Amino acid sequence: MSLGEGKQLGMARVKGPKSRVDMVQAVAALETHYEKTLEIELYVPVSTKVPGQTLQRIQGVGVVGLAKYRF
Amino acid sequence: MLSGKASIIGVATLVVWAFVLGLGVPPAQVSALDLGGAVGDLVKIFGIGWVVTRFGPDIDKFINTTLSQHDAAIEGATKVVPVVRVGKGGTAVGAVQVMGPPTQVAKVQACAEVELGIGRLRGVALIPITASKAETDTVKGVGGVGVSANIKFPI
Numbered sequence: 001m002s003l004g005e006g007k008q009l010g011m012a013r014v015k016g017p018k019s020r021v022d023m024v025q026a027v028a029a030l031e032t033h034y035e036k037t038l039e040i041e042l043y044v045p046v047s048t049k050v051p052g053q054t055l056q057r058i059q060g061v062g063v064v065g066l067a068k069y070r071f
Numbered sequence: 072m073l074s075g076k077a078s079i080i081g082v083a084t085l086v087v088w089a090f091v092l093g094l095g096v097p098p099a100q101v102s103a104l105d106l107g108g109a110v111g112d113l114v115k116i117f118g119i120g121w122v123v124t125r126f127g128p129d130i131d132k133f134i135n136t137t138l139s140q141h142d143a144a145i146e147g148a149t150k151v152v153p154v155v156r157v158g159k160g161g162t163a164v165g166a167v168q169v170m171g172p173p174t175q176v177a178k179v180q181a182c183a184e185v186e187l188g189i190g191r192l193r194g195v196a197l198i199p200i201t202a203s204k205a206e207t208d209t210v211k212g213v214g215g216v217g218v219s220a221n222i223k224f225p226i
Binding site: 055060067 | 215
């Protein structure tokens with residue numbers, strides 16, 4: 001989901017200790033640019049489906065798969 | 072006398088040509104390395120793998136700083152590695168930042184990408200691996216390591 005909007009963009013598969021993975025409700029995607037040229041999408045596993053402007057990461061959980069629906 | 076006159080004409084011609092060429096070819100611009108403007112060219116010339124090796128630590132630091140600004144800093148180690156497609160050799164097609172325990176992250180050399188598609192649903196599996204190539208029978212994931220950022224290169 002996009003940061004601050006709670007709008008679903010796709011799906012992510014996450015991996016980590018079971019207790020941590022169980023806490024994950026969504027993966028927030030934050031887009032930024034490095035030196036104006038490189039587009040970087042940051043993935044933050046969070047415990048809410050509607051993240052605010054700050055994110056509370058579920059530590060120890062990483063993304064291992066991404067899926068998007070092509071319209 | 073004639074040879075002296077000829078040499079004067081020769082020198083004059085040379086001076087005129089030098090003047091004309093001087094006007095036609097502007098001096099080369101001198102500028103510091105601007106990664107923003109040059110990274111696209113660097114990718115085309117040297118490939119994504121080289122750019123990741125050269126600028127990976129800087130990109131990694133930038134990502135971690137950005138995450139900290141959003142209270143989403145990663146506990147543990149991080150590293151930027153190239154993405155390689157399974158069965159397509161070692162040619163990098165992108166880069167990702169991986170995260171996890173320091174000992175496990177240190178083992179990661181690349182991230183294997185496997186594309187899956189079911190109807191209109193398109194999926195990508197990202198597997199941190201210990202080799203720089205991803206051959207079908209040798210892909211072995213590194214436990215405890217996941218992807219925390221996807222870096223898209225201009226091609």
